[in-house]
Amino acid sequence: MNPAGLYTLFYKEILRFGKVLLQTLIAPVITALLYLLVFGHVFEGRVQAFAGVSYTAFLIPGLVMMSVIQNAFANSSSSLIQSKVTGNLVFVLLTPLSHLEFFLAFVLAAAVRGVLVGLGVYFAGTLFTPVPVQHLGFILLFAFLSSAVLGATGVIAGIWAEKFDQLAGFQNFIILPLSFLSGVFYSIHSLPAIWQRLSHFNPFFYMIDGFRYGFFGVSDIAPGVSLLVVAVSLAVLSGITLLMLKTGYKLRD
Amino acid sequence: MSAISITGLHKHYPRVHALKNIDLTVERGEFFGLLGPNGAGKSTLISIVAGLTRFDRGLVSVLGHDVVADYRRTRRLIGVVPQELTFDPFFNVREVLRIQSGYFGLRRNDAWIDELMQALMLTEKAGANMRALSGGMKRRVMIAQALVHKPDVVVLDEPTAGVDVELRKQLWTFIRRLHREGHTIVLTTHYLEEAEALCERIAILNRGEIVALDNKRALLARGIGRTRRVCVTTAEPLGSLPESLAQKVRRQEGNQLELQLDKHSDSVMAVLDALRAHGAVITDLNMEGADLEDVFVELTHGGSA
Numbered sequence: 233m234n235p236a237g238l239y240t241l242f243y244k245e246i247l248r249f250g251k252v253l254l255q256t257l258i259a260p261v262i263t264a265l266l267y268l269l270v271f272g273h274v275f276e277g278r279v280q281a282f283a284g285v286s287y288t289a290f291l292i293p294g295l296v297m298m299s300v301i302q303n304a305f306a307n308s309s310s311s312l313i314q315s316k317v318t319g320n321l322v323f324v325l326l327t328p329l330s331h332l333e334f335f336l337a338f339v340l341a342a343a344v345r346g347v348l349v350g351l352g353v354y355f356a357g358t359l360f361t362p363v364p365v366q367h368l369g370f371i372l373l374f375a376f377l378s379s380a381v382l383g384a385t386g387v388i389a390g391i392w393a394e395k396f397d398q399l400a401g402f403q404n405f406i407i408l409p410l411s412f413l414s415g416v417f418y419s420i421h422s423l424p425a426i427w428q429r430l431s432h433f434n435p436f437f438y439m440i441d442g443f444r445y446g447f448f449g450v451s452d453i454a455p456g457v458s459l460l461v462v463a464v465s466l467a468v469l470s471g472i473t474l475l476m477l478k479t480g481y482k483l484r485d
Numbered sequence: 486m487s488a489i490s491i492t493g494l495h496k497h498y499p500r501v502h503a504l505k506n507i508d509l510t511v512e513r514g515e516f517f518g519l520l521g522p523n524g525a526g527k528s529t530l531i532s533i534v535a536g537l538t539r540f541d542r543g544l545v546s547v548l549g550h551d552v553v554a555d556y557r558r559t560r561r562l563i564g565v566v567p568q569e570l571t572f573d574p575f576f577n578v579r580e581v582l583r584i585q586s587g588y589f590g591l592r593r594n595d596a597w598i599d600e601l602m603q604a605l606m607l608t609e610k611a612g613a614n615m616r617a618l619s620g621g622m623k624r625r626v627m628i629a630q631a632l633v634h635k636p637d638v639v640v641l642d643e644p645t646a647g648v649d650v651e652l653r654k655q656l657w658t659f660i661r662r663l664h665r666e667g668h669t670i671v672l673t674t675h676y677l678e679e680a681e682a683l684c685e686r687i688a689i690l691n692r693g694e695i696v697a698l699d700n701k702r703a704l705l706a707r708g709i710g711r712t713r714r715v716c717v718t719t720a721e722p723l724g725s726l727p728e729s730l731a732q733k734v735r736r737q738e739g740n741q742l743e744l745q746l747d748k749h750s751d752s753v754m755a756v757l758d759a760l761r762a763h764g765a766v767i768t769d770l771n772m773e774g775a776d777l778e779d780v781f782v783e784l785t786h787g788g789s790a
Contacts, residue, residue: 234557234590235590236587236590236591236592237587237588237589237590239587240584240586240587240588241587241588243584243587244584244587247575247576247580248575251575251576252575315573318571318572318573318574319567319569319570319571320571320572320573322537322567322569322571323571323573323585323588323630324588325536325537326535326536326537326560326565326631327560327585327588327589328556328557328558328560328561328588328589328590329588330557479539480539484536484537484538484539485498485538485539
């Protein structure tokens, strides 16, 4: 193992997004607050997803998780594509870092950014309405696992994409729709049966539903099932990412 | 023990057999030149030694350690300055060098980083963001990055491509110093002059094959680099040429004539006299040393210029 090397790459990734905080932390929090303002204003008092929970309170954990998902993905994917396009990734590839260390550094840094943005959205959201915390462990577990899933997905996308345009496609045609259609703004029980069934194929739905359970103690499906789906997603995506890194796919051709 | 040992190396890209059965040994402490035109396979070969590129077949080792099985060790033993000018726009020079050190597990390396920056005249720019540096400065930072872990073997992939004369001289001085201090140096270049000036032993790579491998003196004795190029401009386009020059013409376009002459047996004055006698009015004359193209002509024509 090369723990100092792993730490350095992790630290470099943190430092990288730390240098552009306005774009990487503050902007996503503001965006989430705008959603909260608009959707909260329109639906408050008209929609009740869970008994005894206001719509704005219901919305906040969903927005937190949506921000976690999008920012964890953005961190690893944009860092990789930038390093590839500018060519400086070569100075990482020349080092004795193993593919596992490379993977861990990128995924953990993505998780840190995802969780930090999530914390920002949560605390800013509680200025509007209080949000209870029923199971802190579930909240932390889902936040970490989900951001790790998206961090790994970001590594896959960053390695696969050869130009910014392709990465934007990945983000706009896969990550964004799946996160919007995952129950951020509604409970899937309010959907027609066919859409409910389709939602079960969306892994982001389990992330948001399990995460929300941590706040309200209520969820659309059993939190254990959601946890299992998210954990399996992480295992599968990590396996794919590690395989890509080990074989040098598009990096050491 | 050899610094670099390559045996039976093959590398295919989808449409190109980039390296064809390469056998090459670079001894410890040697100053080795790898020459070849663009696309010859030099960078691919170096990338394989550095672990940047996978290969299909063969054995490659650095100081006795296999670059695939024992990659952690070989990457600590080798420092590579890539050809492409690259930089990380998020960081300043000192941050870049500290981060690069950290990748190798070296957390307290500031004394060496300071020494490197001083040697490469980067000290004043230590706090400058990489984006703010000139191309030459960026190139120096890349060299510092390659040396930050004090590697035994230093590989410089076309370090002087696209740099001005002053920086080229400074880089030559610095590379010579590295060699004096005991580093094995591998330099790729497509400037014959550069390889002649610096390297002890030279391999010439063309289309993925080693077409010549010998020490510099022996290569020169074989006639490699014994020709020079003479470009003549005439007032009017030349219709025909004197018979005595027919074998020496490399290119003829309008009023431009390019000849390849043997440095020892061909007289430039005799060529000019022959042209004048043929009715040509010479308006300009340029002479250059042999370039790699000439060398390949020499090699493939069995030494007859």
